[in-house]
Amino acid sequence: MRADDITDYHLARLLILLSYFGRPGTGGLDGLTKLAKLDFLLRYPSFTDRLLASRNANWPLGCEPSSDEMQAVESRMIRYKYGPWDNRYYPLLGQLVGCGLAETVKGRGRVAIRLTESGVGLADALAHSEEWHVYAGRSEMLSKRFNLTGNALKKMIYESLPEAVDIPHWGEI
Secondary structure, eight states: OOGGGOHHHHHHHHHHHHHHHOOTTSOOEEOHHHHHHHHHHHHOHHHHHHHHHHTTOOOOTTOOOOHHHHHSOSSOOEEETTEEEOTTHHHHHHHHHHTTSEEEEEOSSSEEEEEOHHHHHHHHHHHTSTTTHHHHHHHHHHHHHOOOOHHHHHHHHHHHOHHHHSSOTTOBO
16 A cells, blocks of 8 residues: 555644644644645655755754655645645545544634644653654754745745646646
């Protein structure tokens, strides 16, 4: 089975990502555009590598992508009207909310999502596991280097990574 086909894989990745952008007591990760762009950077290290280089930044020690990762895609996204997107976001976020791991809060005119205490506990446990610690390090790096609005992330991807957005709508990236 491919990672792309395993729902728990996507839920775990989103939990870890949200743990760096939407802890309890914060305004959460504001907007699905921001979530999709950050998830794109987490899933496509070859594109992220180029953005880091353009910002004179590096991967965190121990979180550098392998040569295999630089050539492969961990799971497919599609080209949507605002750039990379995954049709699973709505059901995955619904599952996180339904299981009490995340909650929606009012964002700046749109929905924001943040983890509950239960979600933080599970995300932290995953982040300390051998299978997920690299994703945690990369998510932390994204929170430090790319904690921009969804629109600013979209603009950066459009300007810096044209091959990711020059694909026809609904085409696989």
